Amino acid sequence: MDPQPFGDAERSLMRTALHAAARGPRGANPLVGAVLVDATGRILHVGHHRGAGTAHAEVDVLERAASAGTDLRDTTMYVTLEPCNHWGRTGPCAEAIVAAGVPRVVFGAPDRTTAASGGSAAMRAAGLDVRSGLLADEAEQLNERWGETMRAQRPFVTLKVAQTLDSRIAAADGTSQWITSSSAREHGHDVRARADAVLVGTGTVLADDPRLTARTGDGGAVARQPLRVVMGLRPVPDRAAVRGTDGRFRHVTTHDPHSALAELYDAGVRHVLIEGGATTAAAFLRVGLVDEIALYQAPLLLGAGRAAFQDLRIGTLAGASRWQLDPTGGGPVQQLGPDLWIHLRPTA
């Protein structure tokens, strides 16, 4: 596809779509935003994707148009990523756009996944005017790390840490429940609910006997539960709560983060939430397999106890693992009751 010239007005529309995209959470799917405009370029509706299993940005904006009774006959859709052409957890957007009767589409970055690509060809074949490449670099950058997970055919990895001001995740006697407030923990349960799997090491299972289920504020289980995964060589006790009774439990008997992710990818997992402990978190960080950090910072000091990361094997400042604030998905910083949620992504 040849890059085509776009004016300031169109760039500004795509920027609006990019801002909308950034409202979504990172995970199994890329962040995508869409803007629907009339023949004069006036914005009619703005939509974005809210994570795997929910409407894609294009469908979100079309649903808004449908509920408002918008006439789509002379509209243009600006979307940050090429509309998909496949049935994944939801239907093909290219088909939805054609069926809705939107005559013109401008998208930013091409869809490079083999499964979902081909949306522009399908829309052109249906007679739509399709242009591409508008702010493509920015659109690609937004989902850079997600693109890497696609190329590597591994799940996207979120690391969650609930820590004190002095970076402890448990006190000297091993107690750790709770360091963060109920508001922060509720936020953590929303992250669990979006993930395909929640993973901890054997040490956490033996110390905490966690359930690892996704629950609402009143303690009820949400409908879609993540796979509960324990990583390590020791057996998981028969009575461990993590086993549950729904069959959504897996013991990954390895210390190698690459093998663990490969096994989970083969099992259909596209987004893993690692909840610790210190040894497991460090193992993934050491090999660059953490794509985002959800850091819950509580205003406590313990002075001693388990440090958040067991041993990153960094001897000098030049070797520091560097992170930057991630404004997407409600970040970069939110106050949750007395705690802070800090959202980070790796510095490239």
Ligand SMILES: NC(=O)C1=CN([C@@H]2O[C@H](COP(=O)(O)OP(=O)(O)OC[C@H]3O[C@@H](n4cnc5c(N)ncnc54)[C@H](OP(=O)(O)O)[C@@H]3O)[C@@H](O)[C@H]2O)C=CC1
């Ligand atoms: N505040 C918070 O956010 C959290 C706090 N915690 C706290 O952390 C503490 C547990 O920390 P920790 O023991 O480090 O917990 P881990 O859950 O990381 O368990 C460590 C164990 O996991 C196995 N393991 C898995 N992958 C690796 C690997 N790559 N390298 C080495 N071992 C691996 C090993 O067991 P095996 O011998 O079976 O192979 C190892 O002993 C508890 O006190 C818990 O309460 C835990 C989670 C979150």
Ligand SMILES: Nc1c(N[C@@H]2O[C@H](COP(=O)(O)O)[C@@H](O)[C@H]2O)[nH]c(=O)[nH]c1=O
């Ligand atoms: N201590 C601590 C957390 N700890 C994490 O939560 C797990 C318990 O999960 P569950 O049994 O499902 O409620 C525990 O094993 C550890 O992974 N999380 C937080 O948000 N804040 C906290 O202060």
